[in-house]
Amino acid sequence: xxxxxxxxxxxxxxxxxxxxxxxxxxxxxxxxxxxxxxxxxxxxxxxxxxxxxxxxxxxxxxxxxxxxxxxxxxxxxxxxxxxxxxxxxxxxxxxxxxxxxxxxxxxxxxxxxxxxxx
Amino acid sequence: xxxxxxxxxxxxxxxxxxxxxxxxxxxxxxxxxxxxxxxxxxxxxxxxxxxxxxxxxxxxxxxxxxxxxxxxxxxxxxxxxxxxxxxxxxxxxxxxxxxxxxxxxxxxxx
Numbered sequence: 001x002x003x004x005x006x007x008x009x010x011x012x013x014x015x016x017x018x019x020x021x022x023x024x025x026x027x028x029x030x031x032x033x034x035x036x037x038x039x040x041x042x043x044x045x046x047x048x049x050x051x052x053x054x055x056x057x058x059x060x061x062x063x064x065x066x067x068x069x070x071x072x073x074x075x076x077x078x079x080x081x082x083x084x085x086x087x088x089x090x091x092x093x094x095x096x097x098x099x100x101x102x103x104x105x106x107x108x109x110x111x112x113x114x115x116x117x118x
Numbered sequence: 119x120x121x122x123x124x125x126x127x128x129x130x131x132x133x134x135x136x137x138x139x140x141x142x143x144x145x146x147x148x149x150x151x152x153x154x155x156x157x158x159x160x161x162x163x164x165x166x167x168x169x170x171x172x173x174x175x176x177x178x179x180x181x182x183x184x185x186x187x188x189x190x191x192x193x194x195x196x197x198x199x200x201x202x203x204x205x206x207x208x209x210x211x212x213x214x215x216x217x218x219x220x221x222x223x224x225x226x227x228x
Contacts, residue, residue, distance in 0.1 A: 110161060111160075
């Protein structure tokens with residue numbers, strides 16, 4: 001079964017760091033474009049970052065310089081390192097396959113909640 | 119504030135046809151494909167419509183998408199109780215150089 005499973009969310013103080021993981025099964029992350037998309041409470045979805053199959057990375061302006069996307073091909077896992085966290089980063093974070101491009105996300109994980117609060 | 123504009127809520131009775139709108143601009147909907155996602159809170163979002171009006175395998179033909187100019191619509195006919203969910207539109211934005219979403223529409227089946 002093709003599946004994406006996120007983990008690593010939790011409660012963190014403002015200014016803190018957290019690393020999210022997205023483990024894939026039945027699916028090779030290094031052959032695809034993998035994105036992180038988040039949804040703040042009561043808000044719409046917001047694209048956060050993508051790592052392309054060739055390794056290039058891109059970020060939304062709201063997280064540029066604070067978040068880093070990476071992958072471990074041996075573990076078939078994508079990561080999102082989040083530093084200098086702010087209250088407005090509070091959201092459910094989803095990883096998704098965005099290989100088709102242009103706003104198409106063919107497969108999603110179930111999400112992991114990140115709460116930034118003192 | 120989301121780049122694409124959707125009504126926050128919509129409703130209908132079983133068997134009815136409902137439409138959900140998604141409004142954008144020339145830099146996003148006006149020049150790119152539109153995608154629609156169904157999302158039940160606490161679960162993984164699901165691709166419902168791709169490239170404006172195409173359905174992935176397994177999506178019933180009760181769901182249809184359309185696009186005109188800088189707006190798009192999702193129509194659901196023969197409404198069923200299990201259609202109660204959040205619906206999100208998405209596309210690419212040439213100015214922002216990234217995917218953008220609408221704020222989501224919560225559909226209630228009365």
